[in-house]
Amino acid sequence: MSKWALFLVSVLSSLYLSNAYKILVACPLPGKSHSILAEGMLNHLSRAGHEVTYITAIVPDKPINGVTVVDISEYLKLPTNMMNLKSIMDKTHKTDILTVLPSLVNMSRNAINNVPVQTFLSDKTQQFDAVIADWMFNEIYAGFSGVFNCPLIWLSTVEPHWMMLQLVDETPNPSYSADISSGNVPPLTFSQRLKELGLQIFGKLIKTFYIDGIDQEIYEKHFVPHIRNRGYPVPPFEELRYNASLVLSNSHVSMGVATRLPPNYIPIGGYHIDPVVKPLPKDLQKIIDDAKHGFIYFSMGSNLRSKHLPAEVKQDLLNMFGELKQTVLWKFEEDLPNRPSNVHILKWAPQQSILAHEKCILFITHGGLLSTTESIHFGVPTLGIPVFGDQFINVARGVKKGYAKKVDLSYTMAKDLKVAIQEMINDPRYMTKIKELSFIYHHRTVSPGQELVHWVEHVVKTGGARHLRTHALTTPWYQKFYLDLAIVLLIIIIAIKHLFRYVCSSKGKKVLANYKKQN
Numbered sequence: 001m002s003k004w005a006l007f008l009v010s011v012l013s014s015l016y017l018s019n020a021y022k023i024l025v026a027c028p029l030p031g032k033s034h035s036i037l038a039e040g041m042l043n044h045l046s047r048a049g050h051e052v053t054y055i056t057a058i059v060p061d062k063p064i065n066g067v068t069v070v071d072i073s074e075y076l077k078l079p080t081n082m083m084n085l086k087s088i089m090d091k092t093h094k095t096d097i098l099t100v101l102p103s104l105v106n107m108s109r110n111a112i113n114n115v116p117v118q119t120f121l122s123d124k125t126q127q128f129d130a131v132i133a134d135w136m137f138n139e140i141y142a143g144f145s146g147v148f149n150c151p152l153i154w155l156s157t158v159e160p161h162w163m164m165l166q167l168v169d170e171t172p173n174p175s176y177s178a179d180i181s182s183g184n185v186p187p188l189t190f191s192q193r194l195k196e197l198g199l200q201i202f203g204k205l206i207k208t209f210y211i212d213g214i215d216q217e218i219y220e221k222h223f224v225p226h227i228r229n230r231g232y233p234v235p236p237f238e239e240l241r242y243n244a245s246l247v248l249s250n251s252h253v254s255m256g257v258a259t260r261l262p263p264n265y266i267p268i269g270g271y272h273i274d275p276v277v278k279p280l281p282k283d284l285q286k287i288i289d290d291a292k293h294g295f296i297y298f299s300m301g302s303n304l305r306s307k308h309l310p311a312e313v314k315q316d317l318l319n320m321f322g323e324l325k326q327t328v329l330w331k332f333e334e335d336l337p338n339r340p341s342n343v344h345i346l347k348w349a350p351q352q353s354i355l356a357h358e359k360c361i362l363f364i365t366h367g368g369l370l371s372t373t374e375s376i377h378f379g380v381p382t383l384g385i386p387v388f389g390d391q392f393i394n395v396a397r398g399v400k401k402g403y404a405k406k407v408d409l410s411y412t413m414a415k416d417l418k419v420a421i422q423e424m425i426n427d428p429r430y431m432t433k434i435k436e437l438s439f440i441y442h443h444r445t446v447s448p449g450q451e452l453v454h455w456v457e458h459v460v461k462t463g464g465a466r467h468l469r470t471h472a473l474t475t476p477w478y479q480k481f482y483l484d485l486a487i488v489l490l491i492i493i494i495a496i497k498h499l500f501r502y503v504c505s506s507k508g509k510k511v512l513a514n515y516k517k518q519n
Contacts, residue, residue, distance in 0.1 A: 020049045021129040021460050024148065026141045027155065028111035029104075029134060030057035030076045032302035033370050037157055037250055040272030041132065042067050044449040045456065053128070055117060075114040078303070079103055085300070085308040088387060089409060095388035097181050101137060101206070105214055108140050112222045121147055121226040129460045132248070135164060139241035140215045143223035149232050151245040151464040153456065158369055158390045159256040159397075160249060160265065162200055163207070168244055169262035170472040170480075174200045177259065183392040185400045186257055215241070245459040246468060248452060250369060254376055254441035256397060264468035266455050270373050270441065271448035277356045284329075284354075287344050291327035294361040296421070297354050297380075299331035301366045304387060307333045316414035318343060324421070326361065329354065355380050361431075362424055364417070367391035372398065379438035381430040383420050385409050403434035 023045055027038035035058035045052050046066040053068045057076035060069070087093035111117065120126060128148045133141035135154045145152035156164045161180040162171045174196035178184045182199060184192045219237040227234050235243075245264065252269035253259075261267070280288065288295060300306050309317075314336070321328040322340025330336075331349040339345065351371070354360060355378040365371045367384040372394045375382045382404040384395030398404030405424060407416045424430045446454070459465045478484055 019457075020051060021457070022051045022053070022127060023456065024053050024055070024128045024131045024144060026055045026111075026131065026144055027134040028055050028057050028072055028076055029107065029136055030073070030078050032058065033368055034058075034134060034157060035060075036302070036370060037155070037272050038134070039064070040449075041155070041248075041452065044271065044452050048453045048457075050456075053120075053126075055111070055120075057111070070116050070120050072111060072114050072116050075110050075116075076107055083303045083305065083308075085304055085306070085387070085409070086310050087308075089310065089313075089411065097206075100388070101211075104137050105211060108136065108138050109214070109218055112140065112143070112218060118222070121223070122229065124230060130245075130456060132456070135167075137163070138211050138215050139167065140218050142237070142240040142243070143219050145243070146219075146232070146235055146240050147223055147226045147230065149230070151459050152240070152243060153459060154244050154247045156247050156249045156251070159251045159393070160259045160261060160267075163203060164247060164249075165262075165265065167242060168247055168264050168473060169470055171200070172260065178393060179203065180390050180393065183386075183396045185393070185396045242473060245465040246455060248455065250373070252373075252441055252448075254437045255369070255372055255394075262468075262470045262472070264465065264470075266451065268448040268452045268455075269369075270377055271452050272370065273352060273374060273377055275447065275449075278350060278353050280350060280353050280357070284346070284350075287327065287329070288357055288359055291359055293325045293327070294359045295327035295329055295357075296321075296324070296362045296364060297329045297331075297349075297351075297360055298364040299349055299351065299366075299371070300385070300387075301368045301371060304366055305333050306331065310411065313411055313414065317417070320414040320418045323418070326425070352378070362421065364421075367395040367398075369394055376403075376434065376437050376441050379431075379435050381424055381434045383407060383417065383424060385413065385417075401433065401437065403430055403437060405430075 025038060025041060025045075027034055035056060038054065038056065039060055042052055042054055042060070042064050046064055049066075051066055053070065055070045055072065057073045059071050059073060060067075084093060088095055126148070128150050130151045130153060131144045131148060132153045132155055133144060135141075135156055142152055154164070154167065158180055162174070162177060163180065165172055175188065175193045176186050178186065178188075178196055179199040182196060184196060188196060216237050219240075224234055247265045249265060249267050250269050250271075251267045253267070255269055279285070306314075318336065318339060321330070321343045324342065326342070328343045329346055329349070330343060332345045333347060336345055352374055355363060355374050360378075360380050362383060363371070363375050363380045364383045364385065365375070367382075367386040368391055372382070382395075382398055384391070384398060384404055384406050385408070386392040386395045386406070387409055395404060395406045399406050405420045407413055407420055410416075
């Protein structure tokens with residue numbers, strides 16, 4: 001090779017390396033759906049040539065090129081009863097926010113207070129150009145940006161909501177926006193508006209008097225020593241939590257509702273979906289090929305287990321499915337004896353490949369946002385059985401949009417499912433609507449994966465993308481409501497009133513008369 005060729009290769013290599021960044025992705029929650037989103041992000045960033053360090057409790061099955069894993073699976077586990085369907089149905093384990101919140105906060109503490117993460121933080125050779133952190137009802141992972149003195153990007157795994165938006169812009173008005181734990185979909189009735197107002201006020205009180213104090217404690221104990229050790233000034237935690245450059249949101253208007261978003265809130269819903277559909281296993285392909293009337297796919301997601309359903313409910317479902325002419329694929333974690341001939345159990349289900357098949361006519365789902373996204377991506381109507389969290393509002397949005405129906409999780413749900421299945425299969429409106437939304441979902445300027453990489457690089461290249469931040473975040477609430485102007489006007493009115501009284505009083509008239517004589 002000539003010296004000029006060597007010089008050209010050197011220049012090209014330096015140009016490539018100059019665009020490669022070091023990125024920390026902190027998504028420690030030990031939930032499969034969160035790890036799917038995180039791994040989707042890792043794949044896009046690594047393919048773009050970036051070097052990624054990944055803090056996780058669920059290690060990827062296969063190593064990802066350019067990704068270094070900080071494994072904390074030993075220190076972080078989901079509570080066993082939290083995802084047990086029978087416990088939820090029997091109400092022996094609650095799934096409301098007051099019950100779940102302490103577990104989430106405790107998991108965030110454990111995600112920081114462990115040997116691998118503390119060793120990683122103490123390593124001064126670790127430097128990053130940006131931190132991407134999973135938001136889970138607290139902002140403690142903002143501490144990573146303080147340690148590494150770099151921009152912070154929040155990953156929101158759900159549709160836009162007030163708790164997320166207030167970190168980069170302002171709290172949306174509850175009269176036309178719903179809480180993440182609500183099942184209401186705008187436009188809201190009077191009673192729904194009251195409920196949303198109450199949920200927002202209650203949420204702010206919980207954040208202020210419970211979560212914020214714990215965040216502050218964890219920050220001072222587990223992050224501040226590492227910031228000082230690196231010689232950086234220690235920023236107040238309140239400054240870090242509101243200092244995010246932008247939010248990458250696993251959302252899209254086709255799945256949710258049109259929401260007023262600031263420039264630094266970027267919807268990238270669907271980025272986790274592989275653009276190339278993988279072929280089905282041969283045995284599953286044969287089952288589908290033999291499905292003369294199409295097939296129905298039933299899955300309660302990656303965290304919930306169908307095997308935990310009460311025995312009588314499982315039997316009722318089998319009996320009901322056996323009465324259908326369609327083939328039923330049921331994601332079930334163990335074998336089910338005495339199954340009808342049209343019901344097939346899948347201990348592991350390649351969900352995207354299943355939904356992509358043209359014979360898939362209905363998706364029975366728990367309503368998680370990943371499943372909702374994939375149903376719209378592939379254009380399959382859904383029958384939702386929400387269990388907890390944002391599943392209720394995801395299903396409610398689908399019902400409102402016209403491509404879904406809802407069935408309550410109950411001991412009689414097999415009967416309710418049969419009615420809903422027959423209606424959805426026989427009414428073409430559901431399929432027509434999902435195809436319309438699927439077109440809207442796909443009709444973007446660039447793919448969600450390209451969008452993700454672009455905005456991460458944009459944050460690094462612009463030193464934190466401060467130009468995207470609106471003044472809504474920093475403007476005090478009393479100025480937004482013009483209370484300062486109201487106070488000034490009130491003072492002026494009071495002053496004029498007192499002056500008028502003085503002028504009209506006998507003493508005032510005497511002073512005024514003397515003034516006129518002198519002039």
